[in-house]
Amino acid sequence: MQGIVASGNHSCPTVLLLHSSMSNARQWRELVEALEPDYQVINVDLLGYGRAPAADKHTGFSLQDEVERIEQAISDFSIQRFHLVGHSYGGAVALKLAYERPNSIASLILFEPVAFHLLDKSHPGFAEVSELGAVMPELSAEEAAQRFVDYWNGNGFFQSVSPSMQALFTRQVPKVALDFQALMNESYSFDDYAAIEAPTLLMSGKQTRESARAVAEGLLQFQPQWRHLQVSGGHMSPISHTAEVNRPILAWLEQHKAL
Secondary structure (H helix, E strand, O other): OOOEEEEEOOOOOEEEEEOOOOOOHHHHHHHHHHHOOOOEEEEEOOOOOOOOOOOOOOOOOOHHHHHHHHHHHHHHOOOOOEEEEEEOHHHHHHHHHHHHOOOOEEEEEEEOOOOHHHOOOOOHHHHHHHHHHHHHHHOOHHHHHHHHHHHHHOOOHHHHOOHHHHHHHHHOHHHHHHHHHHHHHOOOOHHHHOOOOOOEEEEEEOOOOHHHHHHHHHHHHHOOOOEEEEEOOOOOHHHHOHHHHHHHHHHHHHHOOOO
16 A cells, blocks of 8 residues: 555564654654564555655545555555554544554554644643644745744754755645644544553653643543653654654563563
8 A cells, every 4th residue: 555564574463653744654764673573564654744645635634534544554464453653643543543443452652642632622732732723824835834843843943954854844734734634623532542441651752842741641641551651852752862762662562562
């Protein structure tokens, strides 16, 4: 399937990886290299990113569109059970997939899933991210890309990267708008996700944004048995602090490998 690649040891347990918005499957390349000797790895470009097809909806786009494509890949690769890793937007997709396929998930690893639909509209974190989502359509594509990238990476980050990377970010703005739409309109609640029984590691950056922190704190209130681990950096630590993030992921997978 275009944008979904299987690699590694196909006779071993499977790990499925979901990246963040305005990124692609290559964000996991170092983790993939570490996993391949002992796992089958399914690395997904989410719709509109990397080699994946564009999202074919401009209205009504939802997380279900991402999930249906992933489920087709699971079927195509004849996978019965897998470990699921998701970061940011990919983490929100992973939550939905884990809830809807409880018998398929051996374990779940989430890095700051941005399931903003879970937050009360009066929460400061919801107001913060809603403001970001509301202002982006009023800006030029380049300005919107800069606002989004700097929100998650820190002021000045957009200007610090190469012109070619800035251009890539700018081209991805229309899909980011659809990601926002999907994240805000998902119907599941904290009560729903409290039903997830798979062993779960929830990771956070120590210097993250209030919006992402609020989602993680809410999930932990409903799932106190989940293991919570904080690492250096912020929301984009899987990219900025790759080694520090990958170590506990690998340890977690080794601990739960036989599930």
